Amino acid sequence: xxxxxxxxxxxxxxxxxxxxxxxxxxxxxxxxxxxxxxxxxxxxxxxxxxxxxxxxxxxxxxxxxxxxxxxxxxxxxxxxxxxxxxxxxxxxxxxxxxxxxxxxxxxxxxxxxxxxxxxxxxxxxxxxxxxxxxxxxxxxxxxxxxxxxxxxxxxxxxxxxxxxxxxxxxxxxxxxxxxxxxxxxxxxxxxxxxxxxxxxxxxxxxxxxxxxxxxxxxxxxxxxxxxxxxxxxxxxxxxxxxxxxxxxxxxxxxxxxxxxxxxxxxxxxxxxxxxxxxxxxxxxxxxxxxxxxxxxx
Numbered sequence: 001x002x003x004x005x006x007x008x009x010x011x012x013x014x015x016x017x018x019x020x021x022x023x024x025x026x027x028x029x030x031x032x033x034x035x036x037x038x039x040x041x042x043x044x045x046x047x048x049x050x051x052x053x054x055x056x057x058x059x060x061x062x063x064x065x066x067x068x069x070x071x072x073x074x075x076x077x078x079x080x081x082x083x084x085x086x087x088x089x090x091x092x093x094x095x096x097x098x099x100x101x102x103x104x105x106x107x108x109x110x111x112x113x114x115x116x117x118x119x120x121x122x123x124x125x126x127x128x129x130x131x132x133x134x135x136x137x138x139x140x141x142x143x144x145x146x147x148x149x150x151x152x153x154x155x156x157x158x159x160x161x162x163x164x165x166x167x168x169x170x171x172x173x174x175x176x177x178x179x180x181x182x183x184x185x186x187x188x189x190x191x192x193x194x195x196x197x198x199x200x201x202x203x204x205x206x207x208x209x210x211x212x213x214x215x216x217x218x219x220x221x222x223x224x225x226x227x228x229x230x231x232x233x234x235x236x237x238x239x240x241x242x243x244x245x246x247x248x249x250x251x252x253x254x255x256x257x258x259x260x261x262x263x264x265x266x267x268x269x270x271x272x273x274x275x276x277x278x279x280x281x282x283x284x285x286x287x288x289x290x291x292x293x294x295x296x297x
Contacts, residue, residue, distance in 0.1 A: 024082050177192075
């Protein structure tokens with residue numbers, strides 16, 4: 001009589017939930033507790049309209065082998081900032097700079113999703129010696145990666161009729177859920193708690209002002225694209241691109257454009273929308289693990 005042995009369970013990582021005060025902000029962050037002290041580090045930079053919670057499942061999947069660290073930016077999630085904080089992408093990058101200094105991070109890869117790209121590229125340009133590699137997931141850095149809708153949004157100015165309503169419409173529960181679901185072929189795989197949590201965070205005092213300021217500042221990211229592209233060409237960092245090809249904001253050409261400046265980048269396109277991790281975690285997590293294993297320490 002043969003005895004069938006079940007494969008060992010893949011246990012999730014232990015994750016610590018912490019705070020640190022840097023650059024005038026009380027930053028909330030999640031940090032996995034890997035099994036070895038010398039585990040490679042991956043700094044997870046979240047997107048709009050989310051926060052560090054968008055990486056919970058990725059941290060569970062990979063955090064036993066790697067040190068995954070995910071902060072909430074000022075204006076998002078559980079991070080608190082003082083009244084009058086200037087919500088610009090430069091200031092978000094300042095906070096990330098100070099955050100990495102406070103944690104004593106010296107060498108790490110960046111996971112850049114959506115808003116994580118403008119924050120991450122600013123950080124990389126300031127600290128190129130720290131960056132071991134890039135994981136880019138629907139984080140745009142090219143003109144051809146902007147959909148017509150994205151271009152219209154970026155062109156909004158505070159004094160334009162309807163501009164305020166256009167921004168705030170993305171922050172309603174319906175608007176947030178639409179950003180999660182548009183483009184996916186399997187909406188049942190989208191955890192409804194994610195967009196619900198985002199909507200709850202945006203109900204906090206000061207969040208409306210913060211998001212309006214960031215929306216009207218986004219044009220400065222597009223102006224910085226040439227500098228980011230020059231950095232990619234000059235440094236040629238190891239790069240893994242995992243992209244939801246049916247993203248309504250940042251379509252597939254934005255993913256392919258990276259290959260001009262980083263020809264050796266690995267490109268993987270998925271039949272989904274903006275939040276590719278939601279319904280393709282099982283495909284993306286192994287790619288990230290393999291990528292981290294091959295990076296220089």
